[in-house]
Amino acid sequence: MNITAALGFLWDYRLALSIGLGNTLYFTALGLAFGLTLGFLVSVVRQAGHPVLRVIATTYVEIFRGTPVLIQLFWFFFCLPAILGMELGNVFSTVLTLSLYMGAISSESFRAALKSIGAEQRDACVALGLPARVSVPYVILPQTVLRAVPTLLSNCVTLFKESALVSAVGMADLMYQGQMIADSTARPIEILTATALIYFVIAFSVTRIVSFYERGYLARMRL
Amino acid sequence: MSSSFLNVQGLRKSFGGHLIVLDDINFQMEAGERVVVIGPSGSGKSTLLRCVMGLEKIDRGRIELEGVRYIEANPKSRKDNFVDIPVRNKVGMVFQHYTLFPHLTVLGNLILAPMRARGESRSVATERAMQLLARLGLESKAGAFPGMLSGGQKQRVAIARALLLDPKIMLFDEVTSALDPELVTEVEGVMLELAEQKMSMMIVTHDMWFAKRIATRVIFSAEGRIIEDAPPSKMFTNPSEPRTADFLKKVLHVETIS
Numbered sequence: 001m002n003i004t005a006a007l008g009f010l011w012d013y014r015l016a017l018s019i020g021l022g023n024t025l026y027f028t029a030l031g032l033a034f035g036l037t038l039g040f041l042v043s044v045v046r047q048a049g050h051p052v053l054r055v056i057a058t059t060y061v062e063i064f065r066g067t068p069v070l071i072q073l074f075w076f077f078f079c080l081p082a083i084l085g086m087e088l089g090n091v092f093s094t095v096l097t098l099s100l101y102m103g104a105i106s107s108e109s110f111r112a113a114l115k116s117i118g119a120e121q122r123d124a125c126v127a128l129g130l131p132a133r134v135s136v137p138y139v140i141l142p143q144t145v146l147r148a149v150p151t152l153l154s155n156c157v158t159l160f161k162e163s164a165l166v167s168a169v170g171m172a173d174l175m176y177q178g179q180m181i182a183d184s185t186a187r188p189i190e191i192l193t194a195t196a197l198i199y200f201v202i203a204f205s206v207t208r209i210v211s212f213y214e215r216g217y218l219a220r221m222r223l
Numbered sequence: 224m225s226s227s228f229l230n231v232q233g234l235r236k237s238f239g240g241h242l243i244v245l246d247d248i249n250f251q252m253e254a255g256e257r258v259v260v261i262g263p264s265g266s267g268k269s270t271l272l273r274c275v276m277g278l279e280k281i282d283r284g285r286i287e288l289e290g291v292r293y294i295e296a297n298p299k300s301r302k303d304n305f306v307d308i309p310v311r312n313k314v315g316m317v318f319q320h321y322t323l324f325p326h327l328t329v330l331g332n333l334i335l336a337p338m339r340a341r342g343e344s345r346s347v348a349t350e351r352a353m354q355l356l357a358r359l360g361l362e363s364k365a366g367a368f369p370g371m372l373s374g375g376q377k378q379r380v381a382i383a384r385a386l387l388l389d390p391k392i393m394l395f396d397e398v399t400s401a402l403d404p405e406l407v408t409e410v411e412g413v414m415l416e417l418a419e420q421k422m423s424m425m426i427v428t429h430d431m432w433f434a435k436r437i438a439t440r441v442i443f444s445a446e447g448r449i450i451e452d453a454p455p456s457k458m459f460t461n462p463s464e465p466r467t468a469d470f471l472k473k474v475l476h477v478e479t480i481s
Contacts (some may be wrong), residue, residue, distance in 0.1 A: 124322035128336040129312035142326045221368045
């Protein structure tokens with residue numbers, strides 16, 4: 001295979017790939033934003049919520065962690081609209097699935113970090129008269145996030161890669177575009193390798209950058 | 224209603240309903256008193272302080288501050304206590320392991336509660352915090368994170384954090400136990416200064432010499448009960464109860480050899 005020819009071929013499809021990448025980043029970003037928020041709230045509920053809420057939260061986490069994302073996608077694309085008798089919109093269904101999946105896997109990371117914040121920190125909050133509306137956002141959340149960064153980071157990379165599954169329900173993400181080009185040109189090797197490289201470069205750089213800041217920050221605080 | 228400043232009545236605390244840690248504690252103190260609680264490990268000293276702070280659910284009894292009930296057990300349910308939070312917030316506490324917030328600077332630790340829980344403006348809270356830090360010789364540490372401080376500095380910051388809320392009474396739970404010996408005096412120095420300003424205090428400590436120096440009253444507790452309650456001059460030289468004498472003989476003896 002001629003490398004220059006392969007690169008030239010890829011260059012011709014740069015626009016289609018960029019559109020796909022844009023969609024992938026869009027779905028991932030929304031999935032991360034909603035999913036991480038949901039994950040934190042679920043972890044708090046599982047730790048300190050009403051017993052009934054705890055059961056609901058645990059059931060949710062177990063279902064979404066224990067089933068294939070692909071089936072979750074099909075479910076929210078086809079079954080849920082049928083049950084509700086209304087259209088949900090493809091983007092809505094995509095983001096909903098990714099958020100719920102991210103919520104489930106990140107809640108486990110948050111939960112482990114929450115547990116590692118000792119009872120002593122909670123005692124200090126009571127002794128200082130901090131109500132939950134202060135202690136949760138100013139004491140518990142920042143420490144939980146800082147402690148959970150390494151595992152959350154891998155959750156985020158997981159979501160970014162798993163988001164490729166939305167191509168299976170026809171969403172035009174990076175994976176979908178790659179597949180389309182591969183099918184229409186019958187040159188899957190170049191195009192799929194390039195697609196994988198794009199996923200890899202983004203995941204790798206984000207991981208490196210976050211780890212760098214995390215190390216500096218955590219060292220300063222000796223958490 | 225009693226006219227005492229702090230009034231603990233019929234307090235019983237158990238863990239899981241079986242392991243009784245405090246049993247029918249009745250205890251009163253007046254404003255300005257400094258009560259040191261001594262006794263063997265597991266005698267419930269720290270638990271008593273934690274109950275007064277409202278950190279533990281109590282099985283029976285009630286606790287009043289300045290004649291106002293702020294914690295009371297519910298006779299029907301061991302898990303459900305009445306708590307008057309505004310009154311409870313007049314109690315301040317310092318712990319053995321500092322419990323500073325590691326992600327906030329020294330100043331951030333001090334002003335969090337005044338700003339976020341009491342609605343003070345950042346500038347007022349910061350000014351008061353800096354004044355207090357200056358008094359404790361910690362001005363230069365305002366921007367430092369707790370992880371960068373020595374144990375003695377951390378504990379002084381923890382005391383400052385509690386003091387900034389203008390507590391009516393301060394509880395000190397073995398605050399020097401985790402410190403290296405050379406750092407103990409700087410923390411005890413702050414406490415002695417508070418004593419001069421007539422701060423009401425309840426102190427749990429293993430340091431009998433410090434107890435003798437700071438206390439206006441000493442309580443000896445064992446097996447969840449108050450065995451003896453006397454001024455330090457009497458407690459340390461001529462205790463009435465044989466168990467107190469026995470305990471003091473042991474700890475003072477150990478301290479002289481070590």
